Amino acid sequence: MTKKAVHFGAGNIGRGFVAEFLHDSGYEVVFADILDNIIDQLQKSPSYTVTEIGAEGEKKFTITNYRAINSKYHEADVIKEVSTADLVTCAVGPNILKFIAPVIAKGINLRSEGLPPTAVIACENAIGATDVLAGFIKDPHTPADRRESLHERARFGNSAIDRIVPGQDPNAGLDVKIESFYEWVVDKTPFHGHGHPEIKGVKWVDDLQPYIERKLFTVNTGHATAAYHGYNRGFKTIAEALNDPGVNKEVQKALEETATLIVKKHKIDPNEQKAYVEKIIKRISNPHLEDTVVRVGRAPLRKLSRKERFIGPASQLVEYGYAVPALLDAIAAAFKFQNVEGDEESVELAEILKSHSAEAATEKITGLEKSHALFEPVKLIVEKVKKETKPSI
Numbered sequence: 001m002t003k004k005a006v007h008f009g010a011g012n013i014g015r016g017f018v019a020e021f022l023h024d025s026g027y028e029v030v031f032a033d034i035l036d037n038i039i040d041q042l043q044k045s046p047s048y049t050v051t052e053i054g055a056e057g058e059k060k061f062t063i064t065n066y067r068a069i070n071s072k073y074h075e076a077d078v079i080k081e082v083s084t085a086d087l088v089t090c091a092v093g094p095n096i097l098k099f100i101a102p103v104i105a106k107g108i109n110l111r112s113e114g115l116p117p118t119a120v121i122a123c124e125n126a127i128g129a130t131d132v133l134a135g136f137i138k139d140p141h142t143p144a145d146r147r148e149s150l151h152e153r154a155r156f157g158n159s160a161i162d163r164i165v166p167g168q169d170p171n172a173g174l175d176v177k178i179e180s181f182y183e184w185v186v187d188k189t190p191f192h193g194h195g196h197p198e199i200k201g202v203k204w205v206d207d208l209q210p211y212i213e214r215k216l217f218t219v220n221t222g223h224a225t226a227a228y229h230g231y232n233r234g235f236k237t238i239a240e241a242l243n244d245p246g247v248n249k250e251v252q253k254a255l256e257e258t259a260t261l262i263v264k265k266h267k268i269d270p271n272e273q274k275a276y277v278e279k280i281i282k283r284i285s286n287p288h289l290e291d292t293v294v295r296v297g298r299a300p301l302r303k304l305s306r307k308e309r310f311i312g313p314a315s316q317l318v319e320y321g322y323a324v325p326a327l328l329d330a331i332a333a334a335f336k337f338q339n340v341e342g343d344e345e346s347v348e349l350a351e352i353l354k355s356h357s358a359e360a361a362t363e364k365i366t367g368l369e370k371s372h373a374l375f376e377p378v379k380l381i382v383e384k385v386k387k388e389t390k391p392s393i
């Protein structure tokens, strides 16, 4: 019997990476999204093409065997699909998890007793994203008397997902261009007893923490460092930014700092981490991806938050007694990513910096405790950025 996956978020990673893997593993994929345009196209077209761009050239894959539901208008249909799904995945962005949780919770709650638990895997760039989703699903969206037995109807596995899918050509329709490299690692421990879902290409591990921290604090720290320094120097793409010796040096230095944490905390061989960093810099420098600094820098409030790619590693390094000058430079550059067209958080960032003292803005944006050794240096950065970006009268 064909297996069914319901996937929330038919965007770049959803159509380009998750659906490709699920299709290849024999799943029928039911996309749920709120964008009329994407859902209409998915409903009209029986296939689309994913093009992988690698050093050896381009490879094309045809994706078929999917359906699509507009979750804005047809919530009941999505709930019904979730209730019989073998797998539920999402790639909507960490801030959207709370909005998809009620629908998933209702679907899980409707699940027939005879069915094995559905597997829920959030594919977002965030530590513990599936736990966050599970938290919203459980409380308040599962009836109190059904919470204890939730694991009989659903199992929740955290994941680390790595593949660069840049913004797509607006005329490309459903087709997606992505890099050929991929890594999708999922915690297998929640699936004990029933077995994890079979997804070709996924690496199942007992301890996800080293994978997700290494990914977020190398790929995403390096990417965001290039994006913010690149944006402030007027570059349009990440590849152009990394071609600039100044930006390149900032990225190398920031990743030397995070490598110290990864090696020390997760006992990873320093040479292995060095090779990983070199590979990442090569990947993000790929000019064929045409990835923009605005996409990679998107949502600066999320990226400057407590557990994220800058404050996360910098705070831990400072706790170990290390200095983090390059991460602080990147943090300063991120605070200057203000009022960028199409990026709501960059507008909110500018407003917070305008309406709050440096101390209050630091606390609100980074979530750092005032007693933390990183608080003062970040506050000084915020003070400086506030002065530099103050509107002249």
Ligand SMILES: NC(=O)c1ccc[n+]([C@@H]2O[C@H](COP(=O)([O-])OP(=O)(O)OC[C@H]3O[C@@H](n4cnc5c(N)ncnc54)[C@H](O)[C@@H]3O)[C@@H](O)[C@H]2O)c1
Pocket (backbone or CB within 6 Å): 008, 009, 010, 011, 012, 013, 014, 032, 033, 034, 035, 038, 071, 091, 092, 093, 094, 096, 099, 100, 123, 124, 125, 161, 162, 163, 164, 165, 166
């Ligand atoms: N693009 C990448 O290179 C990449 C790589 C790894 C991980 N990720 C992560 O994947 C996630 C998605 O990123 P993306 O680049 O695909 O973004 P995207 O903007 O291309 O896709 C997100 C999709 O979610 C949809 N969405 C928003 N709210 C929704 C809702 N309430 N219900 C259903 N769908 C909703 C949007 O309409 C959009 O189609 C993010 O967490 C990102 O960090 C991205």
Ligand SMILES: O=P(O)(O)OC[C@@H](O)[C@@H](O)[C@H](O)[C@H](O)CO
Pocket (backbone or CB within 6 Å): 125, 161, 162, 163, 164, 165, 219, 220, 223, 224, 295, 296, 297, 298, 299
């Ligand atoms: O998706 P974000 O906004 O968390 O980060 C932007 C990019 O760094 C990210 O999408 C990378 O392309 C991806 O994480 C590569 O695996």
